[in-house]
Amino acid sequence: MTGHGSDSLEGKRVLIAGHGTAGRTLAEDAVAAGEVVVGYLDDSSTGPEVLGRLADVAEVCRARGVDIVYFAIPSAPAEIVREFVGRVPRPDVELAVVPRTYRIVSRDRVSISDLTDVDVLDFVGRAPVKHDMVLAREMIAGKRVLVTGAAGSIGSRLVNQLLSLDPALVVGVDRSEPSVFHLGQSLRDADALELEIADVQSQARIAQIMERTRPDLVFHVAAYKHVPLMESNPIEAFNNNVGGTLNVFERAADAGVGRVVYVSTDKAVRPTNVMGATKRVGELLLSDVGAVAESTRFSGVRFGNVLESEGSVMQTFRRQLLRRQNLTVTHPEITRYFMTIDEAAQLVIQTATTGRQGDLFVLDMGEPIRVYDLARSLVAAVDPTLDIDIIGLRPGEKMFEELSYRASSVDATTHPKIFVLTEESDHRSGDTLGWAREMLERTRSYAIEDSELRGALRDFGFAALQ
Template identity: 40%
Template structure:
């Protein structure tokens, strides 16, 4: 039934076009003689029209004028009409010269008739589409929420075309920084000014929503514009990098709300996938701390390189259960071994290393929460982060594992807290063990805070905003480095494929971000103001410092082929480190927090006393 209807519609369109040929042909005669046409020329014109219609009809079919629907007529259809009419006009001219009818066909008719025909066919389609769109969407004009589009390129133009048909949105105009576009129109909508005038224009037009339609713009430009939207107090959405649309999918369906990652936008990570695939593909990979944020993302990315087997170890039964459920669905072709256990358990480690024979180990298991580890849990932090690292590393050496990658932190640089000091001591343990083996290559990767990780400040702020505030920030000047979890894990994989043993890789964390600014942006992203959600400064917590560092004072770095990875040349580790450290870690009593901090200074001279709490105020 549908095919029959389409067939009749196609025949109807073809009939209309043939009628347009006849009308244009005879009207050209009327124009030629400026009114009544002499009888001889009129009869000659009608006689010639019979073969002229055949010629044009063949050209219309040849150029496929009836593949598309008039309601979607656009520039490609207009080009096809132009080609068909031009080709038909040439053939008619050639036929007229060969046949030489009496009386002759006037040359002006041969020139004017194709022009009239093109205008008739193209105009009819344009009028039909406009009428149909008004019938379908005209009632929606003036309805919907007012919105401004940022950008006036190809993506914005396509988005504007869809917004015209949307009952949800009412487009007020566009903004673009190109001065040549300001004042021009796209599908009838004006480019109102530069993006820098966003605050003023949205206030004047009383617009609360904007769509950033600049998918090909640099990351820095996206970050600047997203921040500008948040600071202007508008609800911002973004059209992300364009991907091929599926059947029935629209550009509007790809538009999403901007989030914190847009405000902290970083350039996409590009890694040597061939080298990483060679490292992981077909090998058994062990990830400790696999249930955590970093460990879980490492597992996801590792599985994309088709390892022979993934062994996922975590002390949390629920975390490893959730991870296994997710990974078995996403990667059913790879064998996943979920294991629950403590990284300090040497007997368990020997058992699983002997049974599964991993080629590479990613050691992500650690206690990371600074204030929690600083008070009442200092010894547990040291035992887990140092003895756990030693136990896994020693098992890797015993079983001749090819590579061992330690996930470390920027808090290990000039540490002011027990957590950071314990991670630095873990780095030193790996450096000491590297001197004892040639079979296992040890690498360390340091990076800062990751968005959305367990214990991150972001989920805490979001929960406080959801409860009506206040949002608590320790200090107005405190700053941190941030990167996304996928980005961090990609760089970990890249670093693991580059090391030759003993390196400490430092990730490019970009520019540090003020936590207070982060809190303000999150409040605005939630559609609220600082009058509604207060920011309260509570003072630095024990062990917390204002600024994080990625390198110790007397360390230097060397470049790598990847701009986001550098190699730190760390301090030399004493030859007797392990001889003195292991008895301390294995002592049969639990030292107090103060004793732990005192002893840590013996191993790490740069470790400083924790910051004193202070400063409590409310931001207005």
């Protein structure tokens, strides 16, 4: 084929789905790697090199003796990708779904390590939400910003994005020494960054940092978030997720911080586990602490599952694929909302530009996705010899997540993909702040058993707690 070598028996015979820029660039790299490009498939392009439509892949593979198919249409919707993957005659023909971030193909197939979280989002059928950061830059430029949990996966991406918005100072607070060290190494050229080792539960230490750095804005990201682990350690979950949150809120108010943004989770909606319940208490504290704070505005943002965050399902899938192990899914019908780390970080910053005291925001993340479907798409694209094992629900795990208690309690904002929650009620009438303080007196001194704490959370209003 002109420009792409000849139909010889040297090298693997390659068929490329997509005759656009990505496909033609990939063809050049494939030839440079010793492969033989026999032609293209494309639904909207014609010419002597185009051998058929995407639906013709099986017929063309058989007729041309194809060894490997590259799918190179970055703009293709997820349903098109999944349909195409299902038509490739496996296992006789290898398949590689080329990432959006494709640069060079120099091997037989695309590895799982090449798939970014945006590529994975393609598999679940949603385009990433891009936020207009003009208002965010106006708010952050020249300001002093503090981030708790700064060395975690979401916190570190948040720090990176804040540094790009010309702040006077970004103070990163985290208690993990190795993680803080690695964050510092990765951002060693950032003059506006200051890193502090500190536990958000320490009143004196957080007060010291707040008073010395005088932040204009605080993003509270630090939390224990792994559901099964927190089911086994409920007192620690309460001390950190409730006690640490209350401490950050109150120390920020004492220091005269202008705005505090709290990062929550969809697991806080009708929580069935301790982690979700403690995060919901944190949401309720937004309005309680805000009601007594003279000059600090509190708001929160509720996330779905963040792809590639520490301990996420995608991290588990990547590890299993790299080891050529079957993927594990807890239930064939379990569903989750998914978002990328960049979406999460931008959403946190964006919500700081709007809202009133106590507002809680959510991102439009499309429809919930069956985790089994995500696993099946990854196996088909990366290693079809693997299978999917169903291992059973873990303690406290929900079959599906919700972003709000009632669909009618969601109002639009100035951003088309960000919504503010209204009239969310799930707990007993009374003083959340006072109840939290009373409980913390017992949990901090360990004068309470795990079962008693669970009972107290159920009595507070979390009836679904297991």
